[in-house]
Amino acid sequence: MQKSLVIVESPTKAKTINQYLGCKYIVKSSIGHVRDLLVRKFNKKYKTKQSISQSSEKDDLMYQIGINPYNNWKAEYHILPGKEKIVSELKNIADTVDHIYLATDLDREGEAIAWHLKEVIGGDPSKFKRVVFNEITKNAIKKAFNNVSHINMYRVNAQQTRRFMDRIVGYMISPLLWKKVSRGVSAGRVQSVAVRIISEREHVIKNFVPEEYWKLSISLFFQEKKSIILDVTHYQNKIFRPMNKEELDLYIQIIKKSNFTVKHREDKIFFKEPPAPFITSTLQQSCSIDLGFSVKKTMFLAQKLYEEGYITYIRTDSTYINENAVKTVRTYIKQHYGDRYIPIEPNTYCNIQYSQEAHEAIRPSNIKTTNINNSNLNLDAQKLYTLIWSRFVASQMSPMKYQSSTVVIIANEFKLKKIEKIIVFKGWMKILKEEKNIVSEISSLKIGNLLFFNKATSVQKFTKPLPRFNEASLVRELEKKGIGRPSTYSTITSKIQEKGYVKIKKNQLYAEKMGEIITIRLKKNFSNLLDYNFTARMEKNLDKIAENKIEWKKVLNSFFKDFSKRLEQAKKKPEEGGMEPNTIVMTSIKCPICYKKMGIKNAITGVFLSCSGYDADPKKRCKKTINLTSLNEFKNNKKQQLIEKIHRCKECKMTMDSYFINNEMKIHICINNPSCFGYTLEKGVFNSPIYLSEVIQCEKCYNDMILKTSRFGKFFLCIKKDCKNTRKVLANGEISDPKLEPIPFPELLCTTSNASFVLREGTSGIFFAANTFPKSRETRSPFVEELARFQNLLPEKIRYLASAPITDNKENKTIVCFNRKTKQYYIGSKKEGKFTDWLAIFVDNKWLVINKKK
Template structure:
């Protein structure tokens, strides 16, 4: 009997699909993409052609272009000819797929239903080769028996227009990344790169950063008057208007003037209004709203949310997670309505289903993100983590709530007047909780109050005034950044996670307390790109390009024509940017000299910007000279600290640049020196040195002793943050600085446990300490890379070997309440060890933490 081959992207998806397909099908996974455009970092891999090693000086300019574009994998001058290569490590997978493909009757490409999935299906078909009629494309929005059977009944072919849209996006991103990076390295700093969409995201954050930096708080006051009705009911009202103008009290003097007039006048009720308001149920999740809600309610990063959603989809619990459509199938709505009726009753079920309209730019005819089976409210599976289960509950709640009746409010507005001033009191109370029954579990509230007649007099009891200061727009978090990108039409569901993660990885922005902060290099890059490549980070241009890609997918325009137009404009701007600044080229990232002397050679120090941050560098440094001075001094941004614990100057003129009158960024050099640098640095040479005694973290000028060689350790800043490093070049010991500002404890010296043997080799274990706490590793590392967590029973047995730092772990529970063995775990957030138990390799949910010299059990 002939069989058919079904190819999906992930092993988990293959495993789930396998449950629903019969013996006629062989389900295999490609494990993501199998090939990509040529990449120079793969040049030494066996599966790639040898790159050209030398280029003769006599080579023609056209040939040089061909050689350059050969390293890029695409050639705009040869009708966008592309060179694809098998990704390293995928040779074995492809070989297996080819062998199976020869033996089967038919091949089904069941990759994801977005453009990326369509492109993977096309690449698989191209690599496997053979008769085209042997291949079919099947897509399903959820991994359920019903959806899969329906997909195989309605098999189709690869949609090449969607593949071309994906290729167009990929080609443009490759052009920008490969062609602009050498310019940025030469003009600004090594290691920089630009992205067609990522650079726009950085611009959004840096522009918000500038708004916050330049914001000057304005004082304002509010007045509340507490009154009594004739029935002695207490009512607090706010003074809102002076005649017909809205009240804005700027200072205490104006407040006192209003209070004086109010005290001598009577308060008369002008209006008492009741309204019934309906708040309709929220739409089910799409990719962007899921990311926003998960960030707000669960504190998940966008990347983590998509990783967990992918797992839920592959295990068959939710529909496809990359979608911008809020459409729901009739089958899904029917099941939701049945659940609502049976669980909550007809009071919560609308007469007709709630239907939601898609956004006009919604690109795919997918469903919204919803549970595959509404009967599963809580997942009972060891295959998924606790966080994945939390995300599922969030999705389930939103979907069920979307099909429930509105929340009904009663809105009461009371208006009164004193002299020429108007007072208002607003109250909104829930009288039917509707869909809030699911999302907030609020109880129905019956509002009872005595009616207040119009024209009645209220007696003044007391007047309270409150001082406030205006605040700037808040910083973006990952959720609100995704919302802003979506609002501006930038990016698509499949790109949000990569956008938010890449801009952090590149060091252009950082996240602190779940908020985005623009780094100096991100600001410089944005300014330079905005001037030299206006289209590249223009909001409207980027949004229009997204719509253009949609038109390619819909076969409304030719993809290569779009690429030609983009490349022509980009090349023109690139050539201009290469020129000298006086000729209109990109401005370089120059070092700004200061009056500070180098402590080594006494030459002047200069302000330098790099991907690692802002620092002082000796002007006596010459890159090609071994004898030149290499002294650098760290500059610590004031924004790195809790501003409530730092004395910040109230005199704003101190932080204004003398040259361009812009605000200045403040940095600590040490406890006695601050450096104020113009935000326009390095374009502006303005800076100020401030001397004094400043409240700053102890580690700023602290020198500690190395626990290994006993030499001094000094403070440094590197690509991965702040740390202390040993001054002894042969020692290389480091100790990082924790988020709370404390210096981490010295790492444990490796402790041999020769009695504990490895399972995968003849080695024995050594107890080591890493970024994830203590662990056992083979003594023959790196020959054997076997590692595992220590069992508590092992620490009890060998507690005489444990140093004082971790000796408390040997006093922990050896087994949990059900007799499962316990192991040592580590919480990266608070940098503390704890104990957990496992059963058959899966965490049970039982754990214990050490607080106040005592173990506390947490059993979920």
């Protein structure tokens, strides 16, 4: 019997596909990429004196990065560490089969993985076939295997072009940034553009000067003492916008004495078309708004749904839906909602400007699957599926019909307006949004009606700058500018945070100081890299390479020629047009240890004060630093933020960033630092964060702990070198409780190994983990009965959990749960692996049982 090998990227995908293929097929997973560009660490001790003298800095760099642009872009690939066993297994199976089907994803990344697999497996090239499918269903797979093709090298070359450019930018600019700016920083071809978008928005926000204004609403009586509230929109044919309370009170006195007459009324019928089915970016945006998911989490869950066969391929920027899927969903709508909810012709949608792939939009694989019941998928994955299912069904429904009524009332020289929207026919909103039925307040009003003053209501407002980006709105901005592609959005948003150039707080992206500095340096010396149009054009060129319209090495040569010139120029001294260094800005503050002056320094960990004695003789070097804490981290009142005094730099007149030094001193630093040397000191008694005034003692060795800053935030570190104990500073400025020391439970055995459990504490509360970690990675939540049985082992702070009910009202075992938002424990129960509606919370030193359905 002839056998065939099918290779996919993930084990889950392999398992799902295996259900639909017969015994003639062996389905294996490569677990993602198996090969990448080689990276070497250059070490001179392995080179002879002659070779060292003959080698140049250029040769050494090419030796390290695995590609050589000076030698027709010769590339050196290597099998990724840890993938040797997988490759060996695939090779062995490949020798025993007649056909090898490369069924990796259908985007360029998937095409490249297929090519790499073919290269590492080797053997007869005629054995390899390419198989692509948009969804993992029986029909789609059957159709795909009846329409096999070959690897598309144009698409592979497009992926290689992107990879080569990213490698060149990352590895050739980073040494320069280490030398000129700070150790540990780096640049990315697309990531740096994303940081620029956030940095420029940050600049706008910091320089924004809020202006006070007031809004006025008037309540009026009309027939049978009914009242209606209208907004005052105009005065003397100009927009009504009082700038202070005194001006507003004057207007109120005038309007109270006025006669109110209905001057104009207009009723119109409007139709609102349904939104398009999801593409990658709109899915990420909706998940952020509706479900509170990060871009990374959304893509992780969507990938799971795709691999389990519930939805179509998730990396797409096309709104196209195939004819059969449209027919199926229209039938479903007719059966469940009626003919009124189906448009005469199917709805079609235009693709975005830079749409590249001829894929389908994201939709359910089977429209009849309204809810999923799969132990491999958690509640969040089920929520995501419901969102995708609802959006797809709604996209093929009739438009929503509503009546918009506008009433204009004149009172002397004032104009008052009210607009009402009443839904006449829900259409697609029946499934996608729960709209409340609004009772009309103005239906009986007619032109010429008189109304009478009841009361005035005013609200103080302040003009606001553009909002900060969140992950989803950043993706939307990248998409609008043609930067990146569906397969790269998640990587972009994750990397800029991991590198420490951007931080996320309350779902908003803030540019860190180092991110701003790098943006300014790159914008000056590598203007094309950070140019939005250049990056968008490069994305178009990659598309053209994939379509065989441009030769890929020509694109690379053109890019590298310009890049090399800019790099050499940037290496020069600043006075010769080179990159400006990240200099220390000296202040009048004296070092508490050696009394030398301290300077403002910027590093990947943040802004801090550093003693100028650090640059002295290494034997006499002073290493004293003082952490600076940004005031922005502790402005919880938005109104307070708007009206707080803005400090201006005396040197360049720009706004200044404000920091706590301690409880009695603030420092205001020009946002153009270190290019501008402006700063001011402010002394007084300040309401600074708790951790600046508290002395922390290590609970392990009882030594003092000092405040430190990393790219992941602030924390306290024990001064004893061999202790290494840490305490995290929480988002609200408080210091985290001491971590629970691991507690061995030798009598509780793991189910997957001979190991026993250890009780540990993490960000999600206490949990049991195998004592042989990482050899065994088994973890689970503790049952209450287990804590009750061994309560003598528990520390005081969690001993109360052992007193919780051991079973719920239906004799299901109870389990310890943790709410990450409130940082509190509660007790739940499970039946057949799923949580029930029963839970218990600890209130006033006793357990209170709650049934969520009630």
